[in-house]
Amino acid sequence: MTEEILINVTPQETRVAIVRQGTVQELHIERQLSRGCVGNIYLGKVVRVLPGIQSAFIDIGLDRAAFLHVTDIWRPRFSLDVAVNAPQKPIEKIVCEGQALMVQVIKDPISTKGARLSTQISIAGRTLVYLPQEPYIGISKKIESEAEREAVRARLISSLPIDEKGGYIVRTIAEYASSKELLNDSTYLRKIWSTIQTRAMQVPPPILLYRELSLAHRVLRDLVNDDTTWIQVDSYETSQMLVEFANKFMSTITAKLHHYTGERPLFNLYNIETEILRALSRRVDLRSGGYLIIDQNEAMTIIDVNTGGYVGTRNLDDTIFKTNYEAAYTIARQLRLRNLGGIIIIDFIDMDNATHRDAVLSELKTALSQDRIRVTVNSFSQLGLVEMTRKRTRESLAHLLCEPCLVCQGKGHVKTARTVCYDILREILRRSKQFNACEFRIIAAQQVINLFLEEESQHLSTLSNFMGKLVSLQVESNLNQEQYKIVLI
Structure with a gap:
């Protein structure tokens, strides 16, 4: 499946659209005044320990204190001092108020919640993720062939220095990477870690030790794959920066980078602006005439499927099945476009035919398999609902671009x-x-x-x-x- 990546850059924000077969599948937006902090590494200061919920609040220099749960505190995976199945110590015996702690953001602040932290540090590269605390090598589950998994592991081990103390996770894109590419990536990542350690010993907390790459650079590192045929950037300065970055770390994609110089704005040319407006709407029309209603709130997202103006041509069961089947693909796409996370409840139109239910659920899972974010999907419940979760790591599109209505205060309605x-x-x-x-x-x-x-x-x-x-x-x-x-x- 061919894929194009469009990058729109202005002084105030960067927007990225992933287009497959002419249809927008993903939107990513990063604003200069509110850049996300997932992946950033801080030297923080413990300001409060709460044994009752086995958590601590850490000052990392943001507006709100960040949140560290005991399960996100790193323990050596291989250690003579720690048994493999040893229970985790209570948090009050691990950290104390006033303590300096190196932490990494794993979830951006969302709504009223502060950032979520982990003390297990990981630094992502093009082909590898470096784990400086772990002497462990893991292979992406998306590399399914056992022979290829072992081959990648062997190439990595042979390229590493003998005194290497850290570990790595081999990313999917490294399946066909050479030993030299793996070595270059690991060397780059180890240099970053060395700089972080040096800085941590020289400055008092709270302080930012390492900032994750900008959105445009992360696109090249994380989103470009073999299906990507074209990467268009409408900023000359950014396109030159990306070419330089690609030449240094991923020369095979340099030829795919192009500076867009057309008269029409890039996002207008590909109808992206219209898609953004649709992604902010509560109602999503289906081609058949049916429609979805998507309601997002603090606790969960609820999606309701309706036949609308679609009356079918055969019988009621067939009409309902075709509407639900089309809705399954559209729902998966809308979750990516809107970046909806957390608990998601889907209310498909009731289907009495078990074969139809299985087909709709299978189509939903197939469509969701394209998602880069982890999802879990349950079968139909006794009430005919499909319950699923999608990992939430950053604000949804609506929360990023919109704010509660001053008239209704976010209720969605006003008194008569x-x-x-x-x-x-x-x-x-x-x-x-x-x-x-x-x-x-x-x-x-x-x-x-x-x-x-x-x-x-x-x-x-x-x-x-x-x-x-x-x-x-x-x-x-x-x-x-x-x-x-x-x-x-």
Whole structure:
């Protein structure tokens, strides 16, 4: 399956779109003022230890303290002092307040949660991931051939210096890498680690010791593969930087890099801007006429499948199956586009036919297999729902590009004007019992005042007569429908 990578660069942000067979499959956005910190290595300071939840809060210099759970504290995999199945010590016996600790971010801050940390350091290269604390060599599970796995392991071991103390994870892209390429990558990674160690001994915490590569550079390192035919960059300066980076670390992809010089903006040319707008919409239309409703909240994401205008040509079962089958592929693509993570509940249209259910579930798993992020999918539950999880490492597209509505405060709906009218009437009655005012002035949005002047005028008059007080009305255009003020005169 052929793949194109489009990189749009402006002084304020970098955007990357992965296009397969003419369809946008992934979007990545990095802003200069809020660069993600996954992969960054810090010298942090323990500010609080919480034995009750076996966690600690670490100051790494960000706005919020980062979070370290006891399960993310590194233990030697091979050590005479630690039995293989020895239980983890409680966190209060491992770290203490005020202690300096080298940590790496494994999850960006999300919503109100701080970054999640690990004390196991890993530094990613093009073909290898360096594990300076572990004398261990692991092979990517995506290299399935046992013979090739052993061949890659042998090439790596033969290229390493005799006194090598660290370990490595061999990435999928290293399947056909030569010993020289593996050696160059390992040498580069060991130099980075040496620099980190030196800096850690020279500066007080909290301090950034190592910053992960920029998005444009990570694209070359992590996303380019044999299926990638074209990498277009609309910034001359960035394209030159990437060519230099590629020549140094991955010369085979240099020919795929091109500086885009067309008159139309790169993302407009490939219709990416429209796809971004669609990825922010709650509703996603299917080609058949059905549609999805995607609701994202703090606890989970819920996806509802509907037939919409699709009536099929044969019978109801066939219509439902075709809608669900198309939805399965679209759901997998939307999860990647929107970068939705955590718990995801999919409510497919009910299917009585077990063969249809199996086919839809198989299509969903096949579509999800293209995802670079780890996913787990369960079978249909007794309620006909599919439960799945997708690892959450950074903010979703909606959280990155949007903010809660100032009118509804993120609820997705507002009180009707009539409801607000009744709230105001109750509030005036309550205040009349507390304060001896001569007049109550209602200041509200135009829609609310209109109701008081028309349909609710009788209720307003009844309240005024009951209190023996004047009630006046005033429109305030700056107030939204739910907001109002009651002024006592």
